[in-house]
Amino acid sequence: MPCIRCTVNQKLNDQQRQALKEGLMEAIQQIPGKTPDSLMIILQDAADMCFHRDSETACAFVEVNALLRKDPSEHYPAMSKIICELLTRVAGIAGTDVYIRYLATPDWGWNGTNF
Incomplete structure (x- = not known):
C-alpha cells in the first residue's frame, strides 16, 4: 500500500504528467514487495514553492509513504536516484533541487479496515 506524493513548482503538460507517473511506478519497485498495482500517485504541479530563497528555481518535494513492517531504508538511495533522474529528465528539475x-x-487503512 504505497503512496507517492510529488509536488513541483513547474506547470506540467499531459505528456510530462504521464511520464512522471510511469517513472514513479517504476521507482516504487525499489522497495521489496511494492508494486505499481497498489500504488497511489498524487501529482501536484504549479505549486507555490520557494527553495534556496528563490521562487523561480524549478524544485520538487516528494513523499514516499508505505505500509511496512520492516525497515527498507537500505533501498531508499536507489529510489532517490531514480526519482531525481526522472524529475531532471521529465521536468528539468535538478536533483539538487529535490527533497x-x-x-x-505499520498502520494503514483501506476498504473500511486497517492492515
Missing part, C-alpha cells in the same frame, strides 16, 4: 521524504508505517 524526498520516506515514511514507513
Whole structure:
C-alpha cells in the first residue's frame, strides 16, 4: 500500500504528467514487495514553492509513504536516484533541487479496515 506524493513548482503538460507517473511506478519497485498495482500517485504541479530563497528555481518535494513492517531504508538511495533522474529528465528539475521524504508505517487503512 504505497503512496507517492510529488509536488513541483513547474506547470506540467499531459505528456510530462504521464511520464512522471510511469517513472514513479517504476521507482516504487525499489522497495521489496511494492508494486505499481497498489500504488497511489498524487501529482501536484504549479505549486507555490520557494527553495534556496528563490521562487523561480524549478524544485520538487516528494513523499514516499508505505505500509511496512520492516525497515527498507537500505533501498531508499536507489529510489532517490531514480526519482531525481526522472524529475531532471521529465521536468528539468535538478536533483539538487529535490527533497524526498520516506515514511514507513505499520498502520494503514483501506476498504473500511486497517492492515
